[in-house]
Amino acid sequence: xxxxxxxxxxxNKAAKxxxxxxxxxxxxxxxxxxxxxxxQVRMDSGEMKYFEAYRVQHSELxxxxxxGIRYLPNVDLDEIKxxxxxxxxxxxxxxxxxxxxxxxVCCNAKEMSKGELERxxxxxxxxxxxxxxxxxxxxxxxxxxxxxIMAWFMDEYxxxxxxxxxxxxxxxxxxxxxxxGRGTATAxxxxxxxxxYMKRHDMKAEGTTVIVQGFGNAGSFAAExxxxxxxxxxxxxxxxxxxxxxxxxxxxxxxxxxxxxxxxTNCDEGKAVGPMEILEKPCDILVLAAMExxxxxxxxxxxxxxxxxxxxxxPTIAEADEYLSxxxxxxxxxxxxxxxxxTVSYFEWLQNQQAYYWPLEEVEVKLKRAIIEALxxxxxxxxxxxxxxxxxxxISAFDRLDKALKxxxxxxxxxxxxxxx
Ligand code: NAD
Numbered sequence: 001x002x003x004x005x006x007x008x009x010x011x012n013k014a015a016k017x018x019x020x021x022x023x024x025x026x027x028x029x030x031x032x033x034x035x036x037x038x039x040q041v042r043m044d045s046g047e048m049k050y051f052e053a054y055r056v057q058h059s060e061l062x063x064x065x066x067x068g069i070r071y072l073p074n075v076d077l078d079e080i081k082x083x084x085x086x087x088x089x090x091x092x093x094x095x096x097x098x099x100x101x102x103x104x105v106c107c108n109a110k111e112m113s114k115g116e117l118e119r120x121x122x123x124x125x126x127x128x129x130x131x132x133x134x135x136x137x138x139x140x141x142x143x144x145x146x147x148x149i150m151a152w153f154m155d156e157y158x159x160x161x162x163x164x165x166x167x168x169x170x171x172x173x174x175x176x177x178x179x180x181g182r183g184t185a186t187a188x189x190x191x192x193x194x195x196x197y198m199k200r201h202d203m204k205a206e207g208t209t210v211i212v213q214g215f216g217n218a219g220s221f222a223a224e225x226x227x228x229x230x231x232x233x234x235x236x237x238x239x240x241x242x243x244x245x246x247x248x249x250x251x252x253x254x255x256x257x258x259x260x261x262x263x264x265t266n267c268d269e270g271k272a273v274g275p276m277e278i279l280e281k282p283c284d285i286l287v288l289a290a291m292e293x294x295x296x297x298x299x300x301x302x303x304x305x306x307x308x309x310x311x312x313x314x315p316t317i318a319e320a321d322e323y324l325s326x327x328x329x330x331x332x333x334x335x336x337x338x339x340x341x342x343t344v345s346y347f348e349w350l351q352n353q354q355a356y357y358w359p360l361e362e363v364e365v366k367l368k369r370a371i372i373e374a375l376x377x378x379x380x381x382x383x384x385x386x387x388x389x390x391x392x393x394x395i396s397a398f399d400r401l402d403k404a405l406k407x408x409x410x411x412x413x414x415x416x417x418x419x420x421x
Contacts, residue, residue: 003082003292009318011085014394017385024402027413028088031081033057037127039105041120044113051107051120055128057137058084058100059413061404064135065101066091066342068142068171069124071117071149075104079292083142086313086335087342092397093374094339096346101137103128109144118152125156132157134167134353140345141171141217143291147183151176167352170345179348181363182341187221187289188364189340189371190311191229193332194285196372197307200379204230211235211244211283211305214290215254215264218311218338222287223251231285235278238264239290242278245270279303288315295320303329310334325388333390335397336374343370 008029015025035055043049054077057065067087080102088100105124109117131137141150150172157168166177174180181188198204210231212223215238227233232248240263243254249269257267265272279286279299286305288294292314295303300320308324308331310316316324321331344367351357374396382392405413 002078003314004078004085006293006314006318007082007085010321010390010394011089011398013318014387014391014398017387017391018395018398020398021402023410024398024405027405027410028059028085028398028401031056031058031084032060032413033131034077034081035128035131036077037124039120039123039127041116041123043116051105051123053103053105053124053127054080055103055131055137055139056080056084056101057131058102059088059401060099060136061088061401061408061413062092063097063099065132065137066098066140066345067100067102068140069103069105069145069149070142071105071107071109071120071144073106073108075106080104082292083313088401089394089397090335090339090342092400093335093378093393094343094346094370095374095400096343096370098138098342098346101139102142103139117149121149121152122156125153126160129157129160132168133161134165134349138167138345138349139169140342143216145171147171147173147178150178167349170348172348177348177352179344179351179363180358180360181367182344182348183217184221184225185344185363185367186218186311186338186341187225189343189367190218190222190287190309190332190337191225192340192368192371193337193375194226194307194309195229196375197330197332206230208232208285209234209246209248209283210285210287211237211278211281212251212287212289213237213242213279213294213315214288214312215258216289218341219287219289220251220255220258222289222309222311224255226287227251234283235270235273235281236264237273237275237278237290239275241265241275242273242281243267243270244273244278244281246282285309288312291315293317295324297323300324305329307332309337311338313338321388321390331388331390333393336371336378336389336393339374340367340371343367
């Protein structure tokens with residue numbers, strides 16, 4: 001299933017339920033701008049290599065374009081378009097004044113040296129700096145892009161515009177304008193939503209089992225936070241494989257082991273299982289924190305979880321979403337579940353704009369308040385329309401986007417394609 005088509009399908013379903021103005025749906029079904037570039041980077045060996053890269057600016061109806069950059073070998077334009085579109089909806093769900101964007105570079109970050117990654121990042125900034133900026137388009141980390149990469153990004157942009165510009169990118173290290181709490185924000189936001197949802201359904205963390213797919217920024221912190229809240233983490237996985245123990249495992253030990261040995265599979269907290277097999281193991285809650293298209297027609301019938309928390313973007317394809325929802329599985333959708341990341345990115349940007357930095361407690365209190373408000377609005381809409389949480393989340397976003405479009409006028413979502421190869 002093409003990720004972009006899947007996103008459009010989700011939008012169409014919600015639009016139909018809420019009887020959205022067709023013009024608004026059509027407008028938001030295309031990104032405003034698409035930039036494609038080819039980056040020339042000198043490798044450590046002396047060889048010159050070429051990397052295809054993208055920046056998609058989906059919508060700035062509610063504020064500057066906002067969204068991460070991923071470094072992955074097989075990134076393609078449709079994937080980035082889908083992610084940029086989801087960002088527009090996520091920011092609207094979260095009620096933060098941003099639109100949506102996303103970037104990607106086709107590269108294998110795992111096999112590149114620090115110097116090669118720095119040169120690639122600086123080349124990417126040189127290619128896009130004229131179309132981004134603190135009040136126009138603000139990138140952030142995503143898969144295989146780290147706070148260090150964000151620091152190089154900010155440095156190169158500041159050099160090019162001859163002005164210290166920490167607000168051009170979020171997810172930076174604390175020392176160069178990052179926010180306390182940004183590293184854990186995606187996982188923490190997901191944990192707040194899950195906790196509130198469970199509280200409203202008389203469910204408790206104690207005795208509830210969790211499997212976490214993906215053990216990077218979102219997944220490893222999610223495993224640690226949920227374990228600290230009293231959940232029993234029975235399974236985890238990364239790209240190399242899974243680890244399962246029905247009695248429960250200590251995610252802090254798994255993090256330590258992954259740092260030393262490169263994968264969760266080498267840890268003796270549990271037994272190694274296949275990377276996809278882990279999704280089908282018994283658990284109450286399945287946290288999807290790896291990447292898109294993980295729960296599909298091929299495995300949906302074998303999912304045992306009662307709740308799926310989507311920390312990754314687009315991990316459940318539309319057919320599986322429909323099937324599982326009919327089976328009574330509650331899916332807390334990506335545009336709500338992982339919106340803690342962009343919410344704290346927004347806080348980081350606010351702190352950069354004011355050159356005034358907040359204590360961690362302030363970040364956490366504001367994040368919790370914002371994400372629970374977003375959840376409550378979605379639960380009300382779910383009740384009103386008798387639909388799934390995903391449909392209600394898209395309705396929540398469409399409502400805000402539709403109002404912004406009508407107030408600003410139909411020229412607001414200007415479409416223009418830029419091909420710059
Ligand atoms: P990351 O690069 O830090 O980690 C990705 C993890 O997924 C790694 O542990 C990798 O080994 C694992 N992985 C890759 N393929 C896998 C597979 N087939 N099976 C199991 N594990 C696999 O990336 P991240 O920032 O944690 O992002 C993960 C997901 O969360 C992505 O979909 C991303 O778009 C989404 N997301 C991240 C943030 C954020 O703030 N980092 C915010 C919102 C959404």
